[in-house]
Amino acid sequence: MYLNEKYGDDLVIIGFPTREFAWQEYKDDESIANFAESKNFPGIMMQLGKIKGKKAPELWKFFREETGAKNPKWNFDGKFLVSKTGEVSVPKDLEADIERLVKEEYVEDEEYREFMEAVTRVWR
Numbered sequence: 001m002y003l004n005e006k007y008g009d010d011l012v013i014i015g016f017p018t019r020e021f022a023w024q025e026y027k028d029d030e031s032i033a034n035f036a037e038s039k040n041f042p043g044i045m046m047q048l049g050k051i052k053g054k055k056a057p058e059l060w061k062f063f064r065e066e067t068g069a070k071n072p073k074w075n076f077d078g079k080f081l082v083s084k085t086g087e088v089s090v091p092k093d094l095e096a097d098i099e100r101l102v103k104e105e106y107v108e109d110e111e112y113r114e115f116m117e118a119v120t121r122v123w124r
Contacts, residue, residue: 002042003095003098004042004043007098007102010102011098011102012043012044013041013042013043013044014043014044014045014046014059015036015041015043015044015045015046016046016049016051016057016060016078017029017032017045017046017047017048017049018048018049018050018051018052019048020050020051020052021074025048026048027048028048029047029048032045032048033045046059051071051072051078052071052072053071059119060078062088063080063082063088066087066088067080067088067089067090069090079091079094081097081098081101082119083101083104083106084101084104084106084112085104085106085112086111086112086115
């Protein structure tokens with residue numbers, strides 16, 4: 001079972017395509033989108049770009065700054081989890097960490113709403 005099937009709307013997956021790892025990614029956003037669709041990618045696919053250094057998307061830089069994560073050495077190394085309260089972490093045991101976050105209780109407050117609005121603006 002895929003994670004998106006197991007967790008449904010409780011899990012949002014964001015892909016950050018980049019050609020920084022042996023140029024494995026397609027060369028343009030349309031080709032990437034077509035490939036993702038052909039594989040039934042269940043998440044949000046960001047624009048093709050860099051994830052290392054100053055040219056990384058603001059959301060990616062935010063995740064790295066919040067966690068102290070280094071640049072990934074390979075394309076599948078760069079994973080972050082964001083809790084319902086906005087806490088960003090680097091997963092140690094991906095499925096166990098997702099399970100813990102999905103079960104996490106939270107009370108929606110103004111800070112949470114502001115965070116979700118900021119994240120939603122980035123996704124558009």
